Amino acid sequence: MAKFVKSIGLFVFFQVIFIVLFGVFGEFSLSNDESIYPKFMDVQVMLVVGFGFLMTFLKRHGYGSIGFNFLVVAVVFEWAILMLGWIQMIKLKRGTFQIGIIDLLEVDYCTAAVLVSLGVVIGKATISQLLIMSIIEVLVQTFNKYICERYLVVSKLNN
8 A cells, every 4th residue: 555655656757747747848839730639539539448458358457457547648748748848848949839739749759659658567566656657758759759860860751
């Protein structure tokens, strides 16, 4: 029980940090592109429902894996928004970043990659280890994206 309380404390700590960082650096962006929203919602459903209930078929970790999935999706989604926003601040040389629907769709793809890794270690890692793994994985993935776009001049197909 003590390990569980420490894990919850770690999650609360990260949530407080995220709230402060969003308040300092984040701005909401209204985009008029309504065609992106259905794609965003489809990917969100895949992340939460698809991955969550896919892991229920694990013999010993069925119900716990749903909870782990929800917690990891929440933390990774917020952390990836911050990381992509900070990269946007570096690119545009601004003091804040804007969060739009297209940014949220990119964050969904980052979250999907983390959930694939979660599926590999779900029975072996504790919730605190999953949280640290997720934070590091988003950090590495975001900087990899930045290096590919900035120095290797790799871009998305639709740009």
